[in-house]
Amino acid sequence: MSHPLQPVLTQLNRVILGKEKPIRLAVAGLLARGHLLLEDLPGVGKTTLAHAIAATLGLRFSRVQFTSDLLPADLLGVSVYERDSGRFRFHHGPVFTQVLLADEINRAPPKTQSALLEAMEEHQVSVDGETYALPEPFFVIATQNPQHQIGTFPLPESQLDRFLMRLELGYPGHEAERAMLTGEGRRELVAQLAPMCDQATLANAQRDASAIRIAPPLLDYIQALAAATRHHERFACGLSPRALIGLVAATRAWAWLDGRDHAIPEDVQAVFPAIAGHRLLSRASGRPDALAAVELLDTVAIP
Amino acid sequence: MSDTLPSRALYALIAALMMALLPHLLTLPPWLALLIIAVPVWRASLVYRGKALPSRWLRYALMLALLALVFWQFRTLIGRSGGVAMLVSLIAIKLLETHGRRDAAVLTLLGYFASGAMFLVSQSFWMLLWALATAVALTTQLMAWQRRSDRFERDEAWRALRMLAEATPVILLLFLLFPRLSGPLWSMPEDRGGASSGLSDVMSPGSFTNLALDDSPAFRVSFDGEAPPVSTMYWRGPVFERFDGRNWQQLHDDTGVRPTAIAVGPTVRYSMLMEPNERSWLLALDLPVRWPERTRLTSRFQLVADAPLTQRRRVDIVSSPGWHAREPDAVLRRNLDLPASGNPKARALARQWQTLSAPARVDAAQQWLRAGRFSYSLTPPLLPGPDPVDDLLFTTREGFCEHYAGAFVFLMRAAGVPARVVGGYLGGERNAGGDYWLVRQADAHAWTEVWLDDRGWQRVDPTAAIAPNRINQGLAQSVTDAARLPGVLRNEAPWLKGLRQHWDATVFQWNRWVIGYDAQRQMQLLNRLGIDALASMAFIGWFAALVLTLLAGYAVMQRWRSRPPPRDAAMRSWLRFIAKLDRAGIAAYPGETPTALIQRATGALPGHRDALDAIARCYLAARYGEDHAALDELRTRVRTLRLSRAP
Numbered sequence: 001m002s003h004p005l006q007p008v009l010t011q012l013n014r015v016i017l018g019k020e021k022p023i024r025l026a027v028a029g030l031l032a033r034g035h036l037l038l039e040d041l042p043g044v045g046k047t048t049l050a051h052a053i054a055a056t057l058g059l060r061f062s063r064v065q066f067t068s069d070l071l072p073a074d075l076l077g078v079s080v081y082e083r084d085s086g087r088f089r090f091h092h093g094p095v096f097t098q099v100l101l102a103d104e105i106n107r108a109p110p111k112t113q114s115a116l117l118e119a120m121e122e123h124q125v126s127v128d129g130e131t132y133a134l135p136e137p138f139f140v141i142a143t144q145n146p147q148h149q150i151g152t153f154p155l156p157e158s159q160l161d162r163f164l165m166r167l168e169l170g171y172p173g174h175e176a177e178r179a180m181l182t183g184e185g186r187r188e189l190v191a192q193l194a195p196m197c198d199q200a201t202l203a204n205a206q207r208d209a210s211a212i213r214i215a216p217p218l219l220d221y222i223q224a225l226a227a228a229t230r231h232h233e234r235f236a237c238g239l240s241p242r243a244l245i246g247l248v249a250a251t252r253a254w255a256w257l258d259g260r261d262h263a264i265p266e267d268v269q270a271v272f273p274a275i276a277g278h279r280l281l282s283r284a285s286g287r288p289d290a291l292a293a294v295e296l297l298d299t300v301a302i303p
Numbered sequence: 304m305s306d307t308l309p310s311r312a313l314y315a316l317i318a319a320l321m322m323a324l325l326p327h328l329l330t331l332p333p334w335l336a337l338l339i340i341a342v343p344v345w346r347a348s349l350v351y352r353g354k355a356l357p358s359r360w361l362r363y364a365l366m367l368a369l370l371a372l373v374f375w376q377f378r379t380l381i382g383r384s385g386g387v388a389m390l391v392s393l394i395a396i397k398l399l400e401t402h403g404r405r406d407a408a409v410l411t412l413l414g415y416f417a418s419g420a421m422f423l424v425s426q427s428f429w430m431l432l433w434a435l436a437t438a439v440a441l442t443t444q445l446m447a448w449q450r451r452s453d454r455f456e457r458d459e460a461w462r463a464l465r466m467l468a469e470a471t472p473v474i475l476l477l478f479l480l481f482p483r484l485s486g487p488l489w490s491m492p493e494d495r496g497g498a499s500s501g502l503s504d505v506m507s508p509g510s511f512t513n514l515a516l517d518d519s520p521a522f523r524v525s526f527d528g529e530a531p532p533v534s535t536m537y538w539r540g541p542v543f544e545r546f547d548g549r550n551w552q553q554l555h556d557d558t559g560v561r562p563t564a565i566a567v568g569p570t571v572r573y574s575m576l577m578e579p580n581e582r583s584w585l586l587a588l589d590l591p592v593r594w595p596e597r598t599r600l601t602s603r604f605q606l607v608a609d610a611p612l613t614q615r616r617r618v619d620i621v622s623s624p625g626w627h628a629r630e631p632d633a634v635l636r637r638n639l640d641l642p643a644s645g646n647p648k649a650r651a652l653a654r655q656w657q658t659l660s661a662p663a664r665v666d667a668a669q670q671w672l673r674a675g676r677f678s679y680s681l682t683p684p685l686l687p688g689p690d691p692v693d694d695l696l697f698t699t700r701e702g703f704c705e706h707y708a709g710a711f712v713f714l715m716r717a718a719g720v721p722a723r724v725v726g727g728y729l730g731g732e733r734n735a736g737g738d739y740w741l742v743r744q745a746d747a748h749a750w751t752e753v754w755l756d757d758r759g760w761q762r763v764d765p766t767a768a769i770a771p772n773r774i775n776q777g778l779a780q781s782v783t784d785a786a787r788l789p790g791v792l793r794n795e796a797p798w799l800k801g802l803r804q805h806w807d808a809t810v811f812q813w814n815r816w817v818i819g820y821d822a823q824r825q826m827q828l829l830n831r832l833g834i835d836a837l838a839s840m841a842f843i844g845w846f847a848a849l850v851l852t853l854l855a856g857y858a859v860m861q862r863w864r865s866r867p868p869p870r871d872a873a874m875r876s877w878l879r880f881i882a883k884l885d886r887a888g889i890a891a892y893p894g895e896t897p898t899a900l901i902q903r904a905t906g907a908l909p910g911h912r913d914a915l916d917a918i919a920r921c922y923l924a925a926r927y928g929e930d931h932a933a934l935d936e937l938r939t940r941v942r943t944l945r946l947s948r949a950p
Contacts, residue, residue, distance in 0.1 A: 215927040217926055218927055261928065262927050262929070263927060264897075264928075296894075298894040302895070
């Protein structure tokens, strides 16, 4: 059951109390080289979690507070004319980092949101016809408030699809909340965090996780789940192939975190809601229908 | 862009390529080699300083410039030197546009090719070691970047070594069995111009003296059984019969009448490993009675190959030291020919012996030489006058073997005894460790044969009369100015000599068994293995069939090993288990995972906890982990499971 990232999980659980499952999912998402979307009410610890992940993994971190007047150039960088040399020089924006915390991403206008598209998918940024590679690894951890709040621009489906997982933290449990109230402040705690792994360990973990065996019956199950979403009367559209690829990768990462060399149906069920929840939009409301995604797991037989 | 090679992988690639190119670079002119090396070094420095690759136009310009220089140097872009120079240049230039894995794969393949082509440069044992090291380096860096990881772990080099070790049986099998053609498959456009050393087909004053300074090996000999005494090891080369007053030449016209030779007495059996040269002469002991294919014995009893010995060749020969011959009269008359005039003193001397019998004339001449205070020297004075034989015999009295052999034959012919000069090598250095003899160019020697009617051709070595030490103790002990000889031919420290002989023995065995393994020896080996009557096409066919069968067998074995378990075996056992659970009152839900089901079942049937947990574990491992052992255990456990009814 032991793996090189166990210290990472332990430390994260010390900072964010009582949230083992979302934390494990977040780490699995990063192992699967995916981006994370943390969605919950203000004040439940989204930003703290993002910050703690970056600090614990020992990655370079930058944070951008998305606001309604944030422009793409504020994020990506801008070419500035330099009088001395007589040419334009590109000034790198905050996106050139390893973990980008896009805080309250749904407060920025769609133009700025989609500026992130290329960075997330291609790990590169194109400005003024020039392409700049981003550092590796590159993760976006975005937080957003629930969409019924005032002054938000809901992320378009294309943008949502690029987030491997959407996680909710929820209110803490009684004990955990009490510990939080009596203990040290969370922000101070984050500031003191020491890296619990280096980049080589992370890269190796990612490589090993991607080599976990997925037997044909399990792929049958994953495809059966996808087929169920695509023919379901409650969803406007089913899971995309990209989502399935992400599902397979996350399943492997989950199995790896469990210390196995092969994936089993539990792994699929564990990661499925986080992967499918934000992608399956309700036909009726046009909003993500996370509950229906969970219900699918009970109805689709495991072959 | 994610395809970009990590910088350390690029360094490793450059280093491995440099290893592959090094032997080729050493054959190029130094300025060209340095120019070509500069390209990878520049590329590595670009990586180090994080600079971008040069622009496409610069790369094209560089490529054209390099190729132009190669062409300017070699006047061609094909052939051995030009072609290799072009390949090496192109590999270097290719590095300048390499940043991704695809380019690296191309370069790695080119590196393997270049390391194979190393054997065009040399087939020495060192080259084999270098080629193997290069293969390991190339494989190591290939595995490193194929793993898409920037980390170089020691196990990659180990794995490359292990792969090489695993491939060794295949290498050996192919070496032994791969059909060898008796001639070269294609003729390599050979560059002429390398100064060739060795015996020349004209004997002029100085031709052997120059060879005496050359310590390179001419051939090595290992005897089957006892070696003959070193003083009788006359390795016969060209026979010089025509004298033009200064030079001795071979006669190539055949009289059409073959001499008859009769071998008597015991024979000597030996195997010679000839170093490559431009001649086709095989230096056999007198008189060869059995020789390999593609060689023949000339009417002058010289053994020659059908083609020049451009590669090392091993020949097995049987000789009979005791022999006599019967020659046609035309040949004997020719061996009395002298220029119409010149050398009056020598002629006058020979006339004094004309009253004696032929054997007595030979003895008289040897006696005269022995008494004449002649000296044996590497640096005799030049004899530019019109009567060189007179000048040697009566004025300078200083010469080397070719001088005395020529003069002796002159005297014999003038005295009416048919005689001729024989070129070749004398003696050799015994390598005790390897039990063989090393004959160097410096052992080149010229002696004579005289014709005695009742005994045939008799070997007479005038050098024996002048410097007897030459015959049984070698050159360094016989010449007056031994200091001019190269070091190894003079007195060496014993430990140095031991070391050198040891190394030479290794080289000898390598050349004898690896380089000398040719089509004929392959046939012999196969015959010994019971594969005979080889029509070679049929053999190639059988060989190909064998290889294909082995490969197919290997593929089948691999598939069998990695076969998935029978698709539904685990599932069938599981369904039987579900049925048992159902009878016990616990029904499975469609989307319920095995673990969840077992948890529910153990809640209802706590007495069966262990059995149920084991079944779940086995099922998951067998179905999703494709574990055969778990499948067997699952079957047993499900079959033997007896559930009590749930409350």
